[in-house]
Amino acid sequence: MDYSEKVMDHFANPRNCRMMEDANGVGTVGNPTCGDLMTIYIKVNEDEVIEDISFQTFGCGAAIATSSMITEIAVGKTLEEALKISRNDVAEELDGLPPIKMHCSNLAADGLQAAIENYYENNQ
Amino acid sequence: MYLDNSATTQVSEEVFKEMEPYFIEEYGNPSTLYGIGRESKKALTLARERVAKAINAKPDEIIFTSGGSESDNLAIKGIAFKLSKKGKHIITTNIEHPAVKNTLGFLESLDFKVTYLPVNEEGIISVEELKEAITDETILITIMHANNELGTIQPIEEIGKIAREKGIKFHTDAVQSFGKIEVDVEKLNVDLLSLSSHKINGPKGVGALYIKKGTRVVPLIHGGGQEKGIRSGTENVPGIVGFGKACELAAERLDEHYEKLSSIRDELIDKVLTTIPESYLNGSKETRLPNLVNFRFKAIEGESLILLLDAKGYQASTGSACSSNTLEASPVLTALGLDPVDVHGSLRISLAPESDAFDVDEFVNTIAEAVGRLRQMSPLWNQELDYDGVMCKKDHDDCRRC
Numbered sequence: 001m002d003y004s005e006k007v008m009d010h011f012a013n014p015r016n017c018r019m020m021e022d023a024n025g026v027g028t029v030g031n032p033t034c035g036d037l038m039t040i041y042i043k044v045n046e047d048e049v050i051e052d053i054s055f056q057t058f059g060c061g062a063a064i065a066t067s068s069m070i071t072e073i074a075v076g077k078t079l080e081e082a083l084k085i086s087r088n089d090v091a092e093e094l095d096g097l098p099p100i101k102m103h104c105s106n107l108a109a110d111g112l113q114a115a116i117e118n119y120y121e122n123n124q
Numbered sequence: 125m126y127l128d129n130s131a132t133t134q135v136s137e138e139v140f141k142e143m144e145p146y147f148i149e150e151y152g153n154p155s156t157l158y159g160i161g162r163e164s165k166k167a168l169t170l171a172r173e174r175v176a177k178a179i180n181a182k183p184d185e186i187i188f189t190s191g192g193s194e195s196d197n198l199a200i201k202g203i204a205f206k207l208s209k210k211g212k213h214i215i216t217t218n219i220e221h222p223a224v225k226n227t228l229g230f231l232e233s234l235d236f237k238v239t240y241l242p243v244n245e246e247g248i249i250s251v252e253e254l255k256e257a258i259t260d261e262t263i264l265i266t267i268m269h270a271n272n273e274l275g276t277i278q279p280i281e282e283i284g285k286i287a288r289e290k291g292i293k294f295h296t297d298a299v300q301s302f303g304k305i306e307v308d309v310e311k312l313n314v315d316l317l318s319l320s321s322h323k324i325n326g327p328k329g330v331g332a333l334y335i336k337k338g339t340r341v342v343p344l345i346h347g348g349g350q351e352k353g354i355r356s357g358t359e360n361v362p363g364i365v366g367f368g369k370a371c372e373l374a375a376e377r378l379d380e381h382y383e384k385l386s387s388i389r390d391e392l393i394d395k396v397l398t399t400i401p402e403s404y405l406n407g408s409k410e411t412r413l414p415n416l417v418n419f420r421f422k423a424i425e426g427e428s429l430i431l432l433l434d435a436k437g438y439q440a441s442t443g444s445a446c447s448s449n450t451l452e453a454s455p456v457l458t459a460l461g462l463d464p465v466d467v468h469g470s471l472r473i474s475l476a477p478e479s480d481a482f483d484v485d486e487f488v489n490t491i492a493e494a495v496g497r498l499r500q501m502s503p504l505w506n507q508e509l510d511y512d513g514v515m516c517k518k519d520h521d522d523c524r525r526c
Binding site: 028 | 424425428435453465502
């Protein structure tokens with residue numbers, strides 16, 4: 001698989017890979033039957049800023065790297081800003097993904113959205 | 125350390141030396157009558173004898189091809205087209221190599237009917253079910269000798285007996301088994317048998333089909349009538365010479381290699397299963413090739429494991445999704461009845477006889493470390509995660525292929 005150096009770096013040294021006990025938003029996307037499952041944890045403060053973000057992922061190199069990357073992109077952003085992060089943004093930040101991975105493994109943006117939706121549900 | 129010898133092997137020095145003269149000095153066309161052509165013809169004859177001897181066949185029963193895939197195509201289409209007036213039913217298994225599976229799929233589009241026999245959890249078919257599948261219309265049985273992902277071995281001898289009693293042609297793909305275990309066309313009761321050179325330290329792009337005397341096939345490639353008109357095209361002389369040498373060496377060293385490889389294999393299986401929690405062997409423990417093992421590890425995905433092992437200097441492969449150009453989960457592992465989630469966590473290791481420097485303990489520790497690390501990252505490990513109903517937010521039609 002032709003992965004960029006950035007993908008390999010995020011795969012080999014994933015950022016913020018841990019479970020978060022005190023998260024106030026949690027989103028899980030993917031389907032392990034397809035080979036990818038991702039959980040994103042966020043801790044959102046009173047100003048609706050993502051103060052902390054982490055992930056746990058079952059999946060290929062691309063799935064792990066995109067999870068790691070989105071934690072770096074999203075931290076410190078307001079929920080409104082974070083909701084605008086797209087799959088393409090994540091792939092671009094990683095200097096691209098192999099075409100076959102763009103669809104199935106590039107789930108991180110969806111994971112973050114699911115976590116944010118979960119936060120809204122919990123805090124309405 | 126290269127641990128993917130079921131994918132391909134290194135050409136051995138002896139094979140390479142044997143081939144060398146046939147590129148620049150002895151470049152003649154074997155169909156010509158003058159000296160240089162006669163030299164090539166002689167080389168072909170010797171190679172044919174060597175291949176034949178390695179599988180206990182006669183030289184005129186060997187047709188050289190471009191490799192295992194062509195041999196499979198020639199055997200299956202060749203018999204199907206030859207015998208289509210007699211019947212249009214073919215029996216196979218649901219774990220065949222794509223060269224067989226997709227050839228049969230093509231024949232189905234031409235109104236042939238194919239029965240795909242299931243395998244048990246060990247990856248082996250039931251001979252009883254085979255008997256029941258035979259009809260008056262059955263013209264061909266094609267069942268692989270050893271599986272390329274699992275290494276498990278089918279009861280070819282017994283199947284061959286049944287086929288012969290019923291007067292049905294029987295083909296086996298012996299690409300993975302040849303050079304690893306005994307492949308004797310007489311004992312196996314086969315009419316057609318596929319071989320490949322690059323799996324046994326020979327060059328790529330060459331293989332052979334054994335066609336038992338008296339068995340007729342329709343050619344795939346028409347032309348100048350080489351290979352008794354069954355496979356036209358000027359012969360790949362250097363490749364065939366190398367293949368012949370590789371066959372000779374493989375046959376000579378079969379017992380020695382078997383012993384050496386199977387002892388490393390058994391040590392590897394034992395150590396992996398005892399060291400790594402929730403690790404399993406895919407396929408039968410006993411009925412398998414000496415050089416191939418396939419493990420699965422709970423809650424991790426195979427490609428990630430391959431990448432971590434590669435970073436530590438071990439090249440292995442996975443039959444699972446994401447490892448290759450297709451994202452489909454391995455149909456072979458799925459056929460074992462495994463949970464689709466577990467299919468993704470598989471690792472195939474195929475050893476070479478020259479793996480002298482292979483330190484099993486060190487390798488197992490490396491796997492254990494990598495598996496442990498991926499499990500730390502995995503939401504499926506040690507968590508009561510209810511993922512039913514969790515679906516990716518993507519078009520499910522696209523998703524289905526993975």
